[in-house]
Amino acid sequence: MENVYPLLNCFSLEEELTMSLYCGIAFRRKSFWCYRLLSTYITKTRYLFELKEDDDACKKAQQTGAFYLFHSLAPLLQQSEHQYLPPQHSLLELERLLRKFGQDTQRVEDSVLIGCSEQHEAWFALDLCLNGSSSINASLQKPEMEMELKGSFVDLRKALFWLNVKDASLLSTAQALLRWHDAHQFCSRSGQPTKKNVAGSKRVCPSNKIIYYPQMAPVVITLVSDGTRCLLARQSSFPKGMYSALAGFCDIGESVEEAVRREVAEEVGLEIERLQYSASQHWPFPNSSLMIACHATVKPGQTEIQVNFRELEAAAWFSHDEVITALKRNDPHTQQQNGAFPFWLPPKLAIANQLIKEWVEKSTCSSLPA
Ligand SMILES: NC(=O)C1=CN([C@@H]2O[C@H](COP(=O)(O)OP(=O)(O)OC[C@H]3O[C@@H](n4cnc5c(N)ncnc54)[C@H](OP(=O)(O)O)[C@@H]3O)[C@@H](O)[C@H]2O)C=CC1
């Protein structure tokens, strides 16, 4: 078999041998089959896969791993200079804290695997006070824990504004997984308590062996445009003055395209003509949603909005300039003289903001002289 990795046939046999020691290459004399140097990302992914599949390997990884702490689904953050960081705790420190908080060190088994470093240090998350476990640690209340931990447990919705992108994504995943386990303690078929694997990537019913996997609900979010304006809407639950792109949970059996068409028709009575995928995002509120973001256009001349007031409080077309002004607004919560709240848009951590910015950029480019 010719050498499929041409870059490797430039080495002498000795170099190939040395290299094979480093690259973990399966070596056959003169023509070796070489696993190309696996990128860090691939080795990390494969390491995490192994921990999810092998309880013993995951238990071993806990020995040298790092633990992020939560309390009732709020992550622990420590302020350092002008930023907030989620502290990591070793297994030894965690066991010391659990004893100090009057909890059984076996609670480590309630932790979930949430990632690892490039050096394969596994990361786990543990909630010190979820419904299932709150009876155990009623002895030690949150303020005393925060004192001991030199930090505060911050509601995730607030914490996401203070965290960098990497920590925000890690803690959102952690909270979603901790919440899922807390809400799926029993088999829906037998009613028996289910058992999580060490990594927390699934739960199994011991009596009928049914496996339960953490679920995300697919949600389509669509910025509809008529070529010069974009359509934004608001629900009564939104903060005053805030408008966003149309969003809706996919119904069972629906494709993304079908869900977009249905949601736009349901919410504003319009038919979309073209649709283009943009990006996706895990959204932990109120439960775990997978936001699938698209741009869509309506047929010219068919732009009259009929708002479904069961779903929305208001919907309207907004011009490019109105959207640019709203994107720049950084004091959205201040009421105007006439008592109205100014029109503002979701923060940049929400994928709706990305969709709207993409539309602004696209319409700016297309309005540029050719
Ligand atoms: N990240 C972002 O940029 C944005 C995220 N979002 C998120 O998108 C999600 C969907 O938006 P929304 O407009 O409310 O959705 P919908 O337009 O689908 O309306 C919500 C209704 O959908 C029904 N529903 C269907 N499936 C589910 C499910 N799996 N979980 C909960 N409700 C379901 C419920 O109706 P019923 O009660 O009748 O069963 C619910 O009241 C929300 O969670 C919201 O937080 C929204 C905008 C921006």
Ligand SMILES: [Mg+2]
């Ligand atoms: Mg909706």
